[in-house]
Amino acid sequence: MVDCRDRGLQYGDGIFETMRVRSGQVRLLDLHLDRLYLGCRKLRIEAPARPNLRRELVHLAGHRQDGILKLIITRGSGPRGYRPSGNERCRRIAFLQSLPGGGSDDEAPVRLRVCTTALGTNPALAGLKTLNRLESVLARAEWSDARIWDGLMRDADGNVVSGSMSNLFLRRGATLTTPLLDRCGVAGVMRRWILQHAGDLGLRTAERRVRWSDLKSAEEVFMCNAVAGIRPVRSIAQAGGSTLKFGRRETADRLRSLLDAQ
Amino acid sequence: MVDCRDRGLQYGDGIFETMRVRSGQVRLLDLHLDRLYLGCRKLRIEAPARPNLRRELVHLAGHRQDGILKLIITRGSGPRGYRPSGNERCRRIAFLQSLPGGGSDDEAPVRLRVCTTALGTNPALAGLKTLNRLESVLARAEWSDARIWDGLMRDADGNVVSGSMSNLFLRRGATLTTPLLDRCGVAGVMRRWILQHAGDLGLRTAERRVRWSDLKSAEEVFMCNAVAGIRPVRSIAQAGGSTLKFGRRETADRLRSLLDAQ
Numbered sequence: 001m002v003d004c005r006d007r008g009l010q011y012g013d014g015i016f017e018t019m020r021v022r023s024g025q026v027r028l029l030d031l032h033l034d035r036l037y038l039g040c041r042k043l044r045i046e047a048p049a050r051p052n053l054r055r056e057l058v059h060l061a062g063h064r065q066d067g068i069l070k071l072i073i074t075r076g077s078g079p080r081g082y083r084p085s086g087n088e089r090c091r092r093i094a095f096l097q098s099l100p101g102g103g104s105d106d107e108a109p110v111r112l113r114v115c116t117t118a119l120g121t122n123p124a125l126a127g128l129k130t131l132n133r134l135e136s137v138l139a140r141a142e143w144s145d146a147r148i149w150d151g152l153m154r155d156a157d158g159n160v161v162s163g164s165m166s167n168l169f170l171r172r173g174a175t176l177t178t179p180l181l182d183r184c185g186v187a188g189v190m191r192r193w194i195l196q197h198a199g200d201l202g203l204r205t206a207e208r209r210v211r212w213s214d215l216k217s218a219e220e221v222f223m224c225n226a227v228a229g230i231r232p233v234r235s236i237a238q239a240g241g242s243t244l245k246f247g248r249r250e251t252a253d254r255l256r257s258l259l260d261a262q
Numbered sequence: 263m264v265d266c267r268d269r270g271l272q273y274g275d276g277i278f279e280t281m282r283v284r285s286g287q288v289r290l291l292d293l294h295l296d297r298l299y300l301g302c303r304k305l306r307i308e309a310p311a312r313p314n315l316r317r318e319l320v321h322l323a324g325h326r327q328d329g330i331l332k333l334i335i336t337r338g339s340g341p342r343g344y345r346p347s348g349n350e351r352c353r354r355i356a357f358l359q360s361l362p363g364g365g366s367d368d369e370a371p372v373r374l375r376v377c378t379t380a381l382g383t384n385p386a387l388a389g390l391k392t393l394n395r396l397e398s399v400l401a402r403a404e405w406s407d408a409r410i411w412d413g414l415m416r417d418a419d420g421n422v423v424s425g426s427m428s429n430l431f432l433r434r435g436a437t438l439t440t441p442l443l444d445r446c447g448v449a450g451v452m453r454r455w456i457l458q459h460a461g462d463l464g465l466r467t468a469e470r471r472v473r474w475s476d477l478k479s480a481e482e483v484f485m486c487n488a489v490a491g492i493r494p495v496r497s498i499a500q501a502g503g504s505t506l507k508f509g510r511r512e513t514a515d516r517l518r519s520l521l522d523a524q
Contacts, residue, residue: 001263002271004355009264009334011395012274043396044403068342072271080330080359082395082402082426093266097342120446121418122382124400132394133273133344134305138386140344141306156383164344184382 006091008074011082012131014091015039016072017189020227021061021096026069028226029057031189036073039128045075045090053092060094068227070095072131099227107256109234109249110149110223112163115139116239119153119161119184127187139164150223152236155184160210166225167191170210170218171251176203179210190224194255201254215244222252230256268353270336273344274393276353277301279451281331282489283323283358288331290488291319293451298335301390307337307352315354322356330489332357334393361489369518371496371511372411372485374425377401378501381415381423381446389449401426412485414498417446422472428487429453432472432480433513438465441472452486456517463516477506484514492518 007013017036020027033050040047047053061069072095076088117139125132139151150163161179162168167188169178176198181187198205215221221233232249269275279298282289295312302309309315323331334357338350379401387394401413412425423441424430429450431440438460443449460467477483483495494511 002266004264004334004357006271007399009268009271009336009355009393010278011399012393013396013399016272043400070342072266074271080332080357080362082398084399084403093271095266095342100342117386118384120382120384120387122380122397123418124379125382125396130396131271131274132396134275134387134392134394135384136344137269137273137275137346138305141346156385 002091002093003077005077006074007076007078007084007088008072008091008131012133013043013084014045014072014074014131015043015129016070016131017129018227019057019061019069019071020229021064021067021069024062024065026057026061028189028193029054031192032226035129035187035189035192036071039130040073040090042124042128043075043130044084045073047073047090048092057094060096064096064098067099068095068097070097074131106228107231107253109232109246111147112223112233112236113143113148113151114236114238115142115151115153115164117142117153119155121155121183123183126184127181129186136164149231158211160212160215161185163223166223166228166231168210169194169222169224170214171203171220172218174203175206176251177206177208177210177214180207188224189226190229193259194224194230197255197258200258201251203251218246220248220251221246222249229259264353264355265339267339268336269338269340269346269350270334270353270393274395275305275346276307276334276336276393277305277391278332278334278393279391280489281319281323281333282491283326283329283331286324286327288319288323290451290455291316293454294488297391297449297451297454298333301392302335302352304386304390305337305392306346307335309335309352310354319356322358326358326360329361330357330359332359336393368490369493369515371494371508373409374485374495374498375405375410375413376498376500377404377413377415377426379404379415381417383417383445385445388446389443391448398426410499411493420473422474422477423447425485428485428490428493430472431456431484431486432476433465433482434480436465437468438513439468439470439472439476442469450486451488452491455521456486456492459517459520462520463513465513480508482510482513483508484511491521
């Protein structure tokens, strides 16, 4: 239970991380903490000292061999009004949950669709995983077909930005491209890890605007997030339109092997 | 206290209304309910039956002669993930609070500033008072000078959209203009009331894009929200720039008289 006056509930004034626990340890914990503290700095939320929070998360993860650890950090409770009083004390709320679908990591290629709900442009919040997630909720409510793993979201200019709960990569030759997230979208921790490690596999990386035509000319497409890892894409269906199909998955597989070996 | 799994906290998946209670009654109650039910429809939140909710609010307001009644409606608690399961039961949370500043309605002209934080563009959510309010929080955190009543926010294209907690009107001749809220901003209940009643005072109304040059050429500027009512604007300060000054307030005064007479 949480205080009704918590600004996380009142205004979505906070951030969160959804982390994968494997063998009692948080995968990519330090990348999660990097993003979390970046978010707190940008929102000017006074987060707990990093070593202490890290210790808490390590301790919590130890309670479960395999699962999901979600951490919400809000600015805390305060008086009415948008303006933080400065006297709020940040609140942290942790959830330890089992993995959906039995717990084993699925590696099969996934189907995507293209969402109608657009991502709004907001440079001040772009990249952060804030508690303002209504766009993802609306996008994810667009389909109920369980065979569709995620939906691609575009910005108002039609650029492809991300999935509703995952980030997008395309490969053409030896170049991995992922959409630039300077105006909207969540800069996922797994995306970060891939950008850091693609060079180990001899791949160049680029963050830039991605158009539908880039998807058409891609040799391989994959999605990623901290919980599901890296998933090859087999198809992307447009509403009432054509379906793009992809047959290759070697980059996704090599990256996943590298990730699992860590 | 509220369940930590409430989607209002997890994703800002809900809406709210902030209502003015006068003499134990909610001012503009039916306009508040109109917007609330529009929001629930757009977010596909199954709200309680309107007559029942109306009765509850009337009953609550009766406990306080003068004050603020805030109502939050969330989609309710649900399993992890953006997708509503469809089994959520909407949650309503009400707060009855005293008015800031002693309780009398202040009618003095106010000072504004121009905010750096821009409003993101999102047609699916534009106009609604959702729980995703981080932009307003960031904008309101830009100043601490208590003499500044509100800050004007612009969209990414530089159009003036609203205050961080209020709506904007400008008058030139017999025409009242207020920014069009089809891409961002909250369509305030007091703004709605003014658009409905300006004709009673012989004024035409227009909802359209507003540029800085429109403010410069305005004869009168005022702001409004459901709690503070209608406030004439005396000045708008640009960061490191010029300050626009306004001397007239007759339209704001006539509208407020009409409002008080209701």
